[in-house]
Amino acid sequence: MRHRYLVATLAAGVLVLAGCGGGDDNGSSGSGPGGLSVPKVDKLSALGAGEGSVNIISWAGYVEDGSTDPKVDWVSGFEKETGCQVNNKVAATSDEMVTLMKTGEYDVVSASGDASLRLIYGGDVAPVNTDLIANYPDVFDGLKNKQWNSVDGVPYGVPHGRGANLLMYRTDVVKPAPTSWGAVFDAASPYRGKITAYDSPIYIADAALYLMKTKPELGIKNPYALDDTQFKAATDLLTEQNKMIGEYWSDYTKEVQAFKAGNSVLGTTWQIITNLAQADKAPVEAILPSEGATGWSDTWMISSKAKHPNCGYLWMNHIISPKANAAVAEWFGEAPANKLSCAETADKNHCATFHAEDEAYFSNVWYWTTPIAQCLDGRKDVTCKDYSAWTQAWTTIKG
Amino acid sequence: MSRGSFLHRHPRVRLAALLSAPLLWLVVAYLGALAVLLISAFWSVNSFTGDLVKVFSLDNFRTLATEHVYRAVALRSIGVAAAVTVICVVLAVPMAFFMAKVASPRSRRLLVIAILTPLWASYLVKVYAWRVLLANGGPVDWLLGGPGHGPGYGLFAVILVLSYLWLPYMILPVYAGLERLPDSMLEASADLGARAGRTFRAIVLPILVPSIFAGSIFTFSLSLGDYITVQIVGGKTQMIGNLVYANIGAANNLPFAAAIATVPVAVMVIYLIAVRRSGALEEL
Numbered sequence: 001m002r003h004r005y006l007v008a009t010l011a012a013g014v015l016v017l018a019g020c021g022g023g024d025d026n027g028s029s030g031s032g033p034g035g036l037s038v039p040k041v042d043k044l045s046a047l048g049a050g051e052g053s054v055n056i057i058s059w060a061g062y063v064e065d066g067s068t069d070p071k072v073d074w075v076s077g078f079e080k081e082t083g084c085q086v087n088n089k090v091a092a093t094s095d096e097m098v099t100l101m102k103t104g105e106y107d108v109v110s111a112s113g114d115a116s117l118r119l120i121y122g123g124d125v126a127p128v129n130t131d132l133i134a135n136y137p138d139v140f141d142g143l144k145n146k147q148w149n150s151v152d153g154v155p156y157g158v159p160h161g162r163g164a165n166l167l168m169y170r171t172d173v174v175k176p177a178p179t180s181w182g183a184v185f186d187a188a189s190p191y192r193g194k195i196t197a198y199d200s201p202i203y204i205a206d207a208a209l210y211l212m213k214t215k216p217e218l219g220i221k222n223p224y225a226l227d228d229t230q231f232k233a234a235t236d237l238l239t240e241q242n243k244m245i246g247e248y249w250s251d252y253t254k255e256v257q258a259f260k261a262g263n264s265v266l267g268t269t270w271q272i273i274t275n276l277a278q279a280d281k282a283p284v285e286a287i288l289p290s291e292g293a294t295g296w297s298d299t300w301m302i303s304s305k306a307k308h309p310n311c312g313y314l315w316m317n318h319i320i321s322p323k324a325n326a327a328v329a330e331w332f333g334e335a336p337a338n339k340l341s342c343a344e345t346a347d348k349n350h351c352a353t354f355h356a357e358d359e360a361y362f363s364n365v366w367y368w369t370t371p372i373a374q375c376l377d378g379r380k381d382v383t384c385k386d387y388s389a390w391t392q393a394w395t396t397i398k399g
Numbered sequence: 400m401s402r403g404s405f406l407h408r409h410p411r412v413r414l415a416a417l418l419s420a421p422l423l424w425l426v427v428a429y430l431g432a433l434a435v436l437l438i439s440a441f442w443s444v445n446s447f448t449g450d451l452v453k454v455f456s457l458d459n460f461r462t463l464a465t466e467h468v469y470r471a472v473a474l475r476s477i478g479v480a481a482a483v484t485v486i487c488v489v490l491a492v493p494m495a496f497f498m499a500k501v502a503s504p505r506s507r508r509l510l511v512i513a514i515l516t517p518l519w520a521s522y523l524v525k526v527y528a529w530r531v532l533l534a535n536g537g538p539v540d541w542l543l544g545g546p547g548h549g550p551g552y553g554l555f556a557v558i559l560v561l562s563y564l565w566l567p568y569m570i571l572p573v574y575a576g577l578e579r580l581p582d583s584m585l586e587a588s589a590d591l592g593a594r595a596g597r598t599f600r601a602i603v604l605p606i607l608v609p610s611i612f613a614g615s616i617f618t619f620s621l622s623l624g625d626y627i628t629v630q631i632v633g634g635k636t637q638m639i640g641n642l643v644y645a646n647i648g649a650a651n652n653l654p655f656a657a658a659i660a661t662v663p664v665a666v667m668v669i670y671l672i673a674v675r676r677s678g679a680l681e682e683l
Contacts, residue, residue, distance in 0.1 A: 099651045122450055193551075247552055247634040254631075261534040263552065388444075391652070395645065396468040398637050 038151050039123030041304045047132045047313055053085040054311035057100050057109040059298070060252050061272045061332040062160070062319075063088040072331050074324040082318075084311035092250045093200045094368065101125070104305035107312040110160055112296040113148035114202050114368035114387075120156050125301040127154045133317045138338050142359050148369060149299040157299035158316050161325070163334030163354065164295035164365045165198070165206070166286040168269035168277075170259065181210045181289045184267060185241055192244045196258065196267030199248035201387065201394040202368055205294050206268065207234040207241070209366060213291040222377040223294065224369045231385045231393070238397045248398070252276070259284050271333020292364035296334075329354070335362075433664070440657035451653070459658035469642070473662050476638040479558055480622035486562040487569035487618045488611055495570050499577035500585075511574075514567050522564070526631045529560045533632060552634035560632050561622045568621070569614035576610030577603075612674050619670060623663045639663055 056063055063086065066073035075086050089106065091097045094115035101109050101124045111119055119125045130136040136158060143149075143159035150156055169178055174191065184195050185207070197203055208223035211233055220230050246264055249255040252273050258264040259273075260282040274286040300316045302309065318324055320337055326344035329336035335356035336342065342351035355361035369376060375384040385393075406413045440459055443452045463469050498510045517525065532538050533549060533556050540549035550556055580603065588598040626640025639662055646656035 095651060099647070102651070242635065245635050251630075257530075257534070261536060262546065263535045388652070391646075392462070392466075395637070395642060396466065398635060399468060399471065 038120060039304075041123060041126045043127040043129040044132065044302075044309050044313060045129065048310045050082050050084045050311045050314055051308040052083060052311070053087060054108065054308045054315050055106045056086060056088045056315065057091050057097055057106050058088055059110055059112075059332070060090045060092075062110050062298075062328060063090075064328075064331060072327070074319075074327045078315070078318045078324070082311065082314045084308070084314055086315070092252075094202065095200065098122075098124075101303060104303065106303055107306040107308045108300055108302050108315055110298050111157065111301050112298050112368045114370045116148050116157065116299050116301065117370050118387075119301060120151055123304055125156055126304040126306070127156055128158060128302060128316070130155055130158070132313050133158055133320070135317055135320045135322075135338060138322070138340050139320060140337060140339055140357070142362075143297065143337055146297070148297065148367065149301075157301035158320050159337040160298040160300050160319065161329050161332070161334040161337050162295060162297040162362065162365075162367070163271060163332070164288055164293040166269050166271060166274070166293065167289050168259065168267060168274055168284055168286040170262065170265040171283045171285050173262065173265045177285070177287070178266065179287070179290055181206065181291050181293075182214070183289075184244075185210055185237055187240055187244070189244055189266075191266050194246050194263065194265040195241070195244045196247060196249050196255065196264040197238075197241065197245055198268045199250040201390040202294075203268070204231075204234050204238065204390055204393065204397075205366065205368070205371075207237045209294060210291055211237065221379075222375075223366050224371045225375040225377040225379070225384050226371070227375070227379070227382040227384055231389070235393045235397055239399075242397055242399060256280060256282075272331065275331075275333055292366070295362075295365035295367055297367045326350075329356075436657045436660060436664075439654050440661055442654040444652050444654060459655050462655070463658055463662070469659070469662075472637050472642055473639060473666075475554075475636075476623055476640075476663070477666060479554070479561065479638065480619045482558050483561045483565060483622040484569075484615045484618045486558070487566050487614065490562075490566060491569040491573050491614065492607070492611070495573035495577055498570075498574050499580075500582070514570050518567055523627070525564060526560060526628050529556070529563070530631050552632050554633070554636050556632040556634070557629050557636060557638075560628050561625060564628070565618040565621050568617035569611075572613040572617075573607065573610045576606050576613075580606045608677075612677070616671070616674065620663075620667055623666060 061068075063075060064072045065075035065079075065086065065088075075088075078084070079086055089100065091100060094112050097109055097111055097115050098118050100106060101119055102122070109115075109119070109125070111125075116125075139159050143162070145153060145155060149159065167178060167181065167183065169183075171177070173194075174183075183189070183191075184197065189195065198206075204226075205223040208220055208226055208230065211218055211230070212220040212223060215233065218230050218233055220226065226234060247254075247258065249258065249264075249267075252270070255264070255269065255273050256277045259277050260280050269286055271286060274284055277284045300319060302312045302316065306312050319328065322338050322340035322344045325336045325338040326341040328334075329341060330345050330347065330350055333354070335351065335354040336345075342356060345351065347353070351357060371385060371387050371390055373383050373386045375382060406416070439451075441455050441457070443454065443456055443458060444450065445452055498507055502510060530552075533552060534540075535551065536546040537549070540546050543549050550559070584602050585598060588602050593601065624640050626638060626644050629636055629638050629641055639659060642659050643656045646652045646659065
């Protein structure tokens with residue numbers, strides 16, 4: 001009997017607590033851009049002395065201090081020069097970056113377009129005073145004040161570089177070499193069970209992009225603006241694809257190992273993963289398929305709660321300086337943001353290979369953007385699926 | 400008056416002083432965390448900025464109940480936990496019986512050490528070792544006749560690796576239970592004319608069942624909540640833990656993650672009640 005009494009007391013306590021929680025609403029329920037205004041955060045007005053350290057969240061390969069490869073190092077020099085010790089945290093997905101930035105423990109982040117707006121409207125990042133960043137004038141105009149890194153002409157970060165999500169395959173297994181994303185969506189693929197895909201809701205856009213080119217009757221104009229019918233077509237395609245997937249990847253080391261062992265032979269990748277796999281003697285190649293691709297345009301942003309704002313600004317200036325920007329761009333395999341970087345790359349053709357100055361090429365690349373209810377392609381007569389719907393759908397696709 | 404004699408004459412004060420720290424820990428850190436989990440399960444997040452919206456709503460639980468995928472994942476996780484528990488019982492009982500009743504005292508000590516040693520190695524190291532073992536063309540494939548012949552990554556690999564990881568947690572309680580069983584009772588049973596089967600039913604089983612239940616609580620709950628092994632060797636498999644992790648890490652939807660996390664809590668509560676009903680806990 002005593003036990004039952006104890007359980008009843010606990011249950012009552014929990015209910016009381018739950019009741020308290022329910023009453024504690026602060027009435028904040030915005031609905032994204034349009035309904036939501038940008039929280040007012042002041043930008044830094046003048047640069048002071050460095051605080052001795054800077055906490056960074058970055059994509060793998062963006063902050064290299066020589067520990068991966070002694071020749072790949074653009075951090076040690078910065079630390080020596082500014083006295084700012086760099087503490088780097090590698091994030092695997094944009095969602096992880098947003099979550100980490102909300103902790104307020106980090107100063108700067110290399111946010112992609114599917115994170116940057118969420119950070120801006122969440123009040124997690126501050127506008128950037130570009131006057132304090134000496135290298136900013138040298139950044140390509142095609143990257144400045146874009147819809148993913150600024151609001152109403154106020155820049156919220158400095159552009160880092162851009163690139164495309166590629167299709168990687170094992171040259172010894174996949175014959176003939178693929179030229180289309182159809183290779184990963186073909187229900188009769190001979191590579192069933194050895195296909196891989198990026199483990200994030202944003203991957204739904206890859207399916208939408210493929211449908212945009214192959215099923216024009218759906219009328220997809222932008223893979224991040226999907227109404228109910230279009231969204232269902234994309235998720236159905238991915239549910240079919242799930243039967244052929246060996247594993248999804250978000251951890252890039254896992255993907256390198258899977259391609260090296262042959263557990264995966266075909267699937268999406270980043271250039272850096274291909275580089276690392278090739279360095280590991282895995283017979284892999286990566287291509288930009290005929291449909292174009294999704295991609296990223298990354299922005300260094302500074303936290304609104306930064307404890308080391310001066311070191312943060314010094315870092316943002318350093319990472320887009322011609323030498324460092326060229327080194328990152330070559331290591332990660334992307335187009336640099338700084339015009340002068342193209343003269344600093346070890347491979348003089350790097351900027352040509354990655355189409356750094358080729359705006360026509362990048363018009364074929366759909367940068368990661370946060371899907372919101374107001375259709376990004378400008379349609380007013382329908383509502384689009386927002387990111388939370390994408391997230392739920394992604395769980396359902398994986399089954 | 401010294402403090403010692405004061406406490407001696409006031410046993411209730413003594414008890415309160417003794418128990419206040421652990422009780423505070425239990426209530427604040429343990430039950431408090433569970434309460435916060437339950438409360439936040441009724442909140443939601445702003446889908447765009449990811450900020451918490453602290454308004455009471457049952458939406459999370461409605462999604463959980465109506466979406467087919469969550470039921471499928473929950474059932475899969477329970478299935479994996481049950482399979483791991485069964486495999487661990489099948490392997491642990493003969494092993495523990497040998498250690499407790501057959502082996503010499505010297506080799507008994509060595510065997511206990513051998514079983515405890517894997518617990519010293521990091522969880523991640525062991526799971527990544529299995530990732531390499533199960534890789535395409537890896538040692539397991541090779542043993543079974545070449546690349547592609549092994550099980551590869553997937554649900555089977557998850558059950559295999561979890562069984563490997565949690566086996567010591569089953570062997571140790573079963574071993575401890577059997578060790579308490581005096582040999583003289585087995586002999587007395589034989590002297591009274593009972594056959595091996597009868598001796599097992601009447602003497603060994605009553606001691607064995609509570610030990611197995613105790614071990615199964617470990618193997619079942621540890622498997623039910625696991626998400627790292629699944630990520631590393633599970634291929635595209637999802638379990639409850641992955642959904643919780645994805646909703647915290649990727650989607651930043653803490654309330655929904657909390658709602659999902661109540662599922663394994665509920666499963667464990669039901670399991671513990673069932674074990675208690677069977678009377679196994681009193682025997683411990």
